[in-house]
Amino acid sequence: MADRFTNWSGSLRFTPSERREPEGEEEVVRIVREARDRGRTVRPVGSGHSSTPLMTTEDVLVSLKRMVDVRSADPRRMRAAVSPGIELARLGAELADAGLGMENLGDVDYQSLAGAIATGTHGSGVRLGNLSSTLIGGTLVTGTGDTLPFGVDAGEDEHHDLLRAAQVSLGALGVLTSLTLRLEPAYELRRTNWITHIDWVLENFDELVETNRSMDFYWYPRSDLAQIRLLNVPGEEPELTPPGRLKTDETGPSYEIIPSARDLRFDEMEYMLPFDNGLEAFGEARTRIKEKHRARVAWRVLVRTIAPDRGMISTAQGRSTVTVALLQNASLPHEEYFADMEPLLRSFGGRPHWGKKHSLSAGELRELYPEWDEFQRIRRALDPDGVFQNDYLRQLLDEA
Template sequence: MADAFVNWSGSLTFTPARSAHPADEAEVCRLVRRARETGTTVRPVGSGHSSSPLVRTDGVLLSLDRLAGVLAEDGDRATVLGGTKLRALGEGLYDAGLAMDNLGDVDYQSIAGATATGTHGTGLGFGNLSTQVVGARLVTGTGEVLDVDADRNPELLPAVRLSLGALGVVTRLTLDVQPRYDLRRRTWCARLDWTLDHLAELQHTNRNMDFYWYPRSDQTQVRTLNRADRPPVEQGVWDSAGTAPARTRENEVGPTHRTIPRDRALRFEEIEYMLPSEAFPACFAEVRRRIMARHRRVAAWRVLVRTVAADDIWLSNAHGRPTTTIACLQNAGLPHEEYFRDMEAVFREYGGRPHWGKKHWLTARELRPLFPRWDDFQAARRRLDPDGVFLTPDLARLLEPV
């Protein structure tokens, strides 16, 4: 019997029939072929940071931890193994004089897991991490190795870049990268009304910008990041006296992979929905109204607001539209379901799409209308996994209509 699996927040625990830690691609192929022959499901797993039950399986839980490292760098491209953790990837690229275009708020995830679930950072000009994928190599449901890029099977690239692990085991990825550079990170506290009044200007004048809202104090923490090798951004958003709205909490400079993510000592649960940006003001107002009226007593933590550029990836939450995200966080171990379900009702009212790696209660019936290329993804999935080797019960709930 395999050991029990526990995700990062501690909210998901299960015991697979078997845990596998293949050392190379050939071993992955053998494992998938054996599962296909025996009617067993295979579920690839990264670092287990997701709050959702995407990795849960009663079959084979396949870890990519031994398939890690940067394989090659060639100008503006880097090829990496799927199990490479984002923190190690950042260091490996930095040593080669390179950097990723953008990163998320934490760096515990593996690159294959982060891109498969649409992990994102913030910034009007930046898509989620999946948009940085220009090629992939995966072991399909038939145990065969398939390369997908602009020249080989290009029709599958919009599906493979963000696949939920439903198309195969991604053993390596080729990423768009750029010469390494430093960012200046600044954070400060401000009243909520000040932040909302200046939000559009902050978003348009900074490379990256997001903010936390703290319901119990009704205050915000604003964060901006800008390239350190360029003139400082003139915010133009200070008070009439020319001073910042509150004292600066952080003002530091460093490489992208050390400046954008932050360590999170406190574990938390999270629901996040991706909204059409034009719907954000009305949606956030209703979120705030409901939290203050119904959930302030139990909402012990914060609400995070970020932006994501539109893309053309079939299952991307930012497909076809500039996106603003609202995430509600709750300390692990505290009640969250009633609070999160109420927030989900608001997000859905305003056309939101759920983050694949975080809490939500939608099934294929509700999800299909939200993604214009949904049926194209399903056709690709059935082509690459005709026998459902990767279709665990939780994935079937998301992808297969009842």
């Protein structure tokens, strides 16, 4: 029996029967084939940042933390092949050494690359996609223990079905052993954080979104203030600046400036909404929180934007997106709060973040994704014996 595993927020705990830490693709192949031969299951895990039980298993847990190298970097073609377990902070530094940078990053940088991509991790920017949209190829080990290149690694274009399924896969198609990313030349960003009233943010939201490379805001329910984060290439800042207090003004490499430090642990529910009604959804959420939950909500609500993409079950598939994330300190109860707010966010056509708290199962999820059945067809073809299934995935993917 392996050691007990606890996720980042502390909300998930389980004990796998075996925990493996392969150092390369050949070892991953052996692990999967052994499990299949013995009728066991395998779940891959990265940093454990997800709040949903995607990684939970009583069988074999495969940590990719020893597979952490940048295998090749090509500044001319603006791409790199990267091992799955590398943390985003280390990846940013190593890509910068090669003169390259990722288009965007999420709010934190201690996630592993494969885990962040498999769950659709995103930052903010109406013209910037989630991390998954920058995956253009790679290799995975399927449920039969075979290695399968996809995307540019297989000589296919970015519209190929297997690539679009792999871009957000939940670890259900196989174990990613190499990821090829579309990149940009290394760049610097200036980050300014302003404290102002939420009403000013809402009145100027469209202009803030359009004129900044990246813009998001936290709303603080107890004060009705907001913290706006603006990210721009130095010298390309727009004229509109928020009234209020300038809290942060720093410039540096993009991979250092985009993420935030997170010392306190929290649980989170986040819904991705069609851009055109995202602010209306936030407005109704704000009203309900002030009326029912303000006294017990110790954290804040985060609003971001994402460009549309083509991933089969990406939460930004086919539509420009506004995201509304509810955060609650991990030491405080979140269940009643999240359960009350979720139907409201769903009523606006929201899709739940795959790595954050939600209650949806296959019946509701199928309605949100036009290519849901095609993703399931590809998944079953790559994993016919359900080697990568667990109880939670069977509930999500209608295999219960």
